[in-house]
Amino acid sequence: MAATTVPQATTADTTATRKQAVKGPSTPWWLWVCVFGIVVFCLLPFYWLVNISLKTGPDLSSSDLIPPHPSLDNYTSIFxxxxxxxxxxxxxxxxxxxxxxxxxxxxxxxxxxxxxxxxxxxxxxxxxxxxxxxxxxxxxxxxxxxxxxxxxxxxxxxxxxxxxxxxxxxxxxxxxxxxxxxxxxxxxxxxxxxxxxxxxxxxxxxxxxxxxxxxxxxxxxxxxxxxxxxxxxxxxxxxxxxxxxxxxxxxxxxxxxxxxxxxxxxxxxxxxxxxxxxxxxxxxxxxxxxxxxxxx
CATH class of the missing domain: 1.10.3720.10 (MetI-like)
Structure with missing residues (x-):
């Protein structure tokens, strides 16, 4: 009675399926975009608060995302x-x-x-x-x-x-x-x-x-x-x-x-x-x- 031969392609597909099952389903790219947008939306107000706290004098009226002349004078003043x-x-x-x-x-x-x-x-x-x-x-x-x-x-x-x-x-x-x-x-x-x-x-x-x-x-x-x-x-x-x-x-x-x-x-x-x-x-x-x- 002839021995049954398992096709190589079938074995490779089974191995790939097992690896995918171990790793789990891949996360769609749009979900990462949504998560990134939510994180930025939540952290932006706090970042802007830190940004203003590092400004002094005329810089306080500017809308720069990065303080042009960062200073800790405000923190020194409050303490x-x-x-x-x-x-x-x-x-x-x-x-x-x-x-x-x-x-x-x-x-x-x-x-x-x-x-x-x-x-x-x-x-x-x-x-x-x-x-x-x-x-x-x-x-x-x-x-x-x-x-x-x-x-x-x-x-x-x-x-x-x-x-x-x-x-x-x-x-x-x-x-x-x-x-x-x-x-x-x-x-x-x-x-x-x-x-x-x-x-x-x-x-x-x-x-x-x-x-x-x-x-x-x-x-x-x-x-x-x-x-x-x-x-x-x-x-x-x-x-x-x-x-x-x-x-x-x-x-x-x-x-x-x-x-x-x-x-x-x-x-x-x-x-x-x-x-x-x-x-x-x-x-x-x-x-x-x-x-x-x-x-x-």
């Missing part, structure tokens, strides 16, 4: 301004404290909503979520009057408390969906091994929920760091003034001069911590935001 450095410290204290309390308390509340059996749980979650849509301007004037009467006006604690009213609903909403995706069997196994409910939460649930916690912390920090309305309403001096308010009150060397250079430099400086956070925790942010999107 020599004691009100700006104090505002940086105030923003760091308020944002970090708000983030810490918001994530801790929000994780407890979200875990209870995700695990406990209670009537009206979804209604309660809906009410919590509706707070995030509540306009801040509606409570700015009442808070100003209340804080002035009880002595919390122009204090850091007077900013942290209202910041938490918006940070907590955001934390709870993100973490509830994430805690639901963690198998309950893992907690029950820890309880069988002798752990308490809090130990099961701290040693089993929290490590598994790290992407969601990181996402919540970063979003809360960004919201508190950039908040302007309540900060300008509830402060009146450098004692508790935050960075966004301090930048808005920069003045030029004369009455009619707009401090574009120093404001741009300050905006670049306060954007750096947020950029570093996103770059360091981008994988956890994506994992936290997509939690619960796909099941199986």
């Amino acid at each position: 020599q301004n004691s009100s700006f450095t104090r505002a940086l410290a105030n923003s760091a204290i308020v944002s970090l404290t708000t983030t810490f309390i918001g994530v801790i308390v929000g994780s407890f509340a979200a875990y209870a909503l995700a695990r406990l059996r209670m009537n009206g749980k979804f209604l309660l979650l809906g009410i919590v979520l509706s707070i995030t849509t509540f306009p801040q301007i509606a409570i700015a004037a009442p808070l100003f009057r209340l804080w002035s009467n009880i002595g919390l006006y122009n204090t850091l604690i007077g900013l942290i408390i209202p910041y938490l009213t918006f940070a907590l609903p955001l934390s709870i909403y993100i973490l509830v969906s994430f805690f639901r995706e963690i198998p309950k069997d893992l907690e029950e196994a820890a309880l069988v091994d002798g752990a308490t409910n809090f130990e099961a939460f701290r040693k089993v649930v929290v490590p598994l929920a790290a992407p969601g916690l990181a996402t919540t912390a970063i979003l809360t920090f960004i919201a508190a760091w950039n908040e302007f309305l309540l900060a300008t309403t509830l402060t009146s001096s450098t004692t508790a003034r935050t960075v966004p308010v301090a930048i808005s009150q920069f003045t030029g060397s004369s009455e009619f001069e707009v401090p574009l250079g120093t404001q741009s430099a300050a905006s670049v400086v306060i954007s750096i911590p947020l950029i570093i956070l996103v770059l360091l925790f981008q994988k956890r942010i994506v994992a936290g935001l997509t939690a619960g999107a796909v099941k199986g």
Whole structure:
């Protein structure tokens, strides 16, 4: 009986098909063009901000894509301004404290909503979520009057408390969906091994929920760091003034001069911590935001 001979062309086609399967489908060129356009569209405003921050004097009125005489004088000027450095410290204290309390308390509340059996749980979650849509301007004037009467006006604690009213609903909403995706069997196994409910939460649930916690912390920090309305309403001096308010009150060397250079430099400086956070925790942010999107 004659042996069957495999045609060489068929073997070559099979090899090429296997290589293509390993490499995956090629990305069309138009998709790369779209991605490049989106990246340029998103980064161009920040580049223009850096561009202006490196200009001084008459160069500020020019529209050159590259500064003709780049200088760091604007950056030197803002760090020599004691009100700006104090505002940086105030923003760091308020944002970090708000983030810490918001994530801790929000994780407890979200875990209870995700695990406990209670009537009206979804209604309660809906009410919590509706707070995030509540306009801040509606409570700015009442808070100003209340804080002035009880002595919390122009204090850091007077900013942290209202910041938490918006940070907590955001934390709870993100973490509830994430805690639901963690198998309950893992907690029950820890309880069988002798752990308490809090130990099961701290040693089993929290490590598994790290992407969601990181996402919540970063979003809360960004919201508190950039908040302007309540900060300008509830402060009146450098004692508790935050960075966004301090930048808005920069003045030029004369009455009619707009401090574009120093404001741009300050905006670049306060954007750096947020950029570093996103770059360091981008994988956890994506994992936290997509939690619960796909099941199986």
